[in-house]
Amino acid sequence: MTQLAAPPWSPIGWMPDHTIRLLDQTLLPNEERYLTISTVNQMAEAIRLLRVRGAPLIGISAAMGATLAARPRGDSADGALKNVLRASDDLQATRPTAVNLAWALERVRRRARAAVAAGEDLHAALVTEATAIWDEDRAMCELIGEAGLHLVPDGATVLTHCNAGALATGGIGTALAPIYRAHASGRKVNVVADETRPLLQGSRLTAWELARAGIPTTVITDGMVASRLRRGDIACVIVGADRIANNGDVANKIGTYTVALAARSHGVPFYVAAPRSTFDPATPDGAAIPIEERLPDEVRSSGGGVNAVRVEVWNPAFDVTPAELIAGYITDAGLLTRDTLGSLRS
Numbered sequence: 464m465t466q467l468a469a470p471p472w473s474p475i476g477w478m479p480d481h482t483i484r485l486l487d488q489t490l491l492p493n494e495e496r497y498l499t500i501s502t503v504n505q506m507a508e509a510i511r512l513l514r515v516r517g518a519p520l521i522g523i524s525a526a527m528g529a530t531l532a533a534r535p536r537g538d539s540a541d542g543a544l545k546n547v548l549r550a551s552d553d554l555q556a557t558r559p560t561a562v563n564l565a566w567a568l569e570r571v572r573r574r575a576r577a578a579v580a581a582g583e584d585l586h587a588a589l590v591t592e593a594t595a596i597w598d599e600d601r602a603m604c605e606l607i608g609e610a611g612l613h614l615v616p617d618g619a620t621v622l623t624h625c626n627a628g629a630l631a632t633g634g635i636g637t638a639l640a641p642i643y644r645a646h647a648s649g650r651k652v653n654v655v656a657d658e659t660r661p662l663l664q665g666s667r668l669t670a671w672e673l674a675r676a677g678i679p680t681t682v683i684t685d686g687m688v689a690s691r692l693r694r695g696d697i698a699c700v701i702v703g704a705d706r707i708a709n710n711g712d713v714a715n716k717i718g719t720y721t722v723a724l725a726a727r728s729h730g731v732p733f734y735v736a737a738p739r740s741t742f743d744p745a746t747p748d749g750a751a752i753p754i755e756e757r758l759p760d761e762v763r764s765s766g767g768g769v770n771a772v773r774v775e776v777w778n779p780a781f782d783v784t785p786a787e788l789i790a791g792y793i794t795d796a797g798l799l800t801r802d803t804l805g806s807l808r809s
């Protein structure tokens with residue numbers, strides 16, 4: 464029997480009154496609590512605090528959040544447009560690295576201007592646009608799963624870092640999409656998930672969603688990656704991306720670069736899975752990607768432990784993996800190399 468690749472739950476949804484339902488990812492795996500988001504500020508805070516996270520999903524969430532600024536309140540058309548543009552700027556300021564956020568909000572701004580110019584109902588137009596962004600992402604996840612399916616043969620073990628699954632997108636994920644597809648087609652697949660310090664997206668989130676899907680998963684701490692790769696049982700590494708620069712350099716969760724170096728040393732192919740909304744031809748290379756730095760306390764209290772000594776902490780949320788370490792890009796336009804990435808320009 465063919466199983467469905469898509470999980471029966473969603474990290475985001477519309478409520479009947481077009482407020483937004485969000486799964487609070489900071490509480491997983493201990494608690495599954497859904498939040499109702501009814502203001503732009505609440506959505507901005509949810510993105511900033513990683514209650515909702517993952518590059519494609521923060522783009523979708525921000526687009527849905529911007530619609531809240533256009534809910535009918537008796538404003539003039541110009542006043543409503545100003546509210547939407549201000550909301551888009553506020554939402555964009557929440558996190559700098561994932562280009563999907565800016566990409567989705569640019570679509571919102573364009574659609575808002577066009578709707579007001581044409582005398583359309585602004586709120587309805589933006590709900591349709593945000594829903595389209597979500598639907599398109601879901602479809603791109605399926606195509607990514609298809610493009611990467613051959614990399615996950617029966618019996619394969621895949622190593623991944625952070626969470627680039629259904630909790631991070633509008634569909635079955637990016638890095639996890641080929642794994643979900645392989646599992647759904649009856650192949651036996653195993654995943655090794657890096658814990659992903661300091662916020663533990665691997666051990667909290669990847670492990671949670673793969674366990675729910677019945678996919679055998681082994682969690683390792685980030686420092687164990689090289690030892691695990693040396694055992695020789697990892698078919699490939701697949702990670703997601705927050706931004707792919709024009710030359711193929713990739714920003715992704717801090718620690719990804721270390722994994723790529725270790726994979727190269729052990730002859731294990733390292734793949735990046737991402738939709739076209741993550742490709743940023745306007746950013747020439749990795750050095751031009753803005754890297755978010757987060758509060759020191761995330762490191763001090765990581766894993767429940769608290770550093771007794773108040774020393775300095777450096778807490779970049781992302782790092783850049785140079786293109787030469789990347790075997791291929793698993794995208795909605797197929798498996799690409801850095802020379803063919805340009806086909807993602809839309």
Ligand code: MRU
Pocket residue numbers: 513516517518519561624625626627628631632636637638664702703704705715716717780
């Ligand atoms: O800080 P996060 O949890 O939003 O970081 C997420 C990642 O780095 C993911 O790997 C990336 O966004 C791709 S998600 C499909």
